[in-house]
Amino acid sequence: xxxxxxxxxxxxxxxxxxxxxxxxxxxxxxxxxxxxxxxxxxxxxxxxxxxxxxxxxxxxxxxxxxxxxxxxxxxxxxxxxxxxxxxxxxxxxxxxxxxxxxxxxxxxxxxxxxxxxxxxxxxxxxxxxxxxxxxxxxxxxxxxxxxxxxxxxxxxxx
Numbered sequence: 001x002x003x004x005x006x007x008x009x010x011x012x013x014x015x016x017x018x019x020x021x022x023x024x025x026x027x028x029x030x031x032x033x034x035x036x037x038x039x040x041x042x043x044x045x046x047x048x049x050x051x052x053x054x055x056x057x058x059x060x061x062x063x064x065x066x067x068x069x070x071x072x073x074x075x076x077x078x079x080x081x082x083x084x085x086x087x088x089x090x091x092x093x094x095x096x097x098x099x100x101x102x103x104x105x106x107x108x109x110x111x112x113x114x115x116x117x118x119x120x121x122x123x124x125x126x127x128x129x130x131x132x133x134x135x136x137x138x139x140x141x142x143x144x145x146x147x148x149x150x151x152x153x154x155x156x157x158x
Contacts, residue, residue: 005031006039006071009085014092019067030064032071032116039072039116045108056106061132061140064114066098069144072116076128078146080121093126093146100142110134124148133144 006031007020018027032041043064051057078085106112113133120127124157125147132140 003033004085004092004124005033006075006085007031008076009090010092011089014090015089016089017067019063020071028060028063028067030050030071032068032114034070034075037117039068039075039114041068041071041114041116043103043112043114045112047108054108056108056112056134058100059103061102061106061112062098062100062142064112065130065132065140066095066102068114068116069130069142070095070146071142072130073146073148074128074130076118076121076126092149094149096125096147097145098142099144100140102117102140104131104137106134106139112139119143123131 005054013024015021015023018024020030021027022029030041030043032039045056045060049057049060054062070093072089075085075090116128116130118126119129128144130142131138
């Protein structure tokens, strides 16, 4: 795709997450895009993301759902405020709660497709639902409760 992914707008100091950080060379570096009223991420597991021969590790699935949801929340907040991601630094969201239902084994040799939708938006809190499919079948469903990070979040940890 030629358009920038949501994660490409993260400021450098916030682009190091293992799941979605474009600057983490060892991470998953997922890319999420808006397609209509939902966000979509496509991810091809590597052979080392294996749980059992032929199947993806459940922790990978949870990580993908988690990071796709926080990216969805960040971008949705900008949309809600009538702002473009180009306008100013992207507000970041962190996970408060992650719930994943594993519905079927996920083949490791397939493209994993995640679809995210805003379930609730209330102030600094957003709830995102995510469906993960592979080979034409829903493999997992997730619900992620996120909260907008305070501006001084990094300073609090120093």
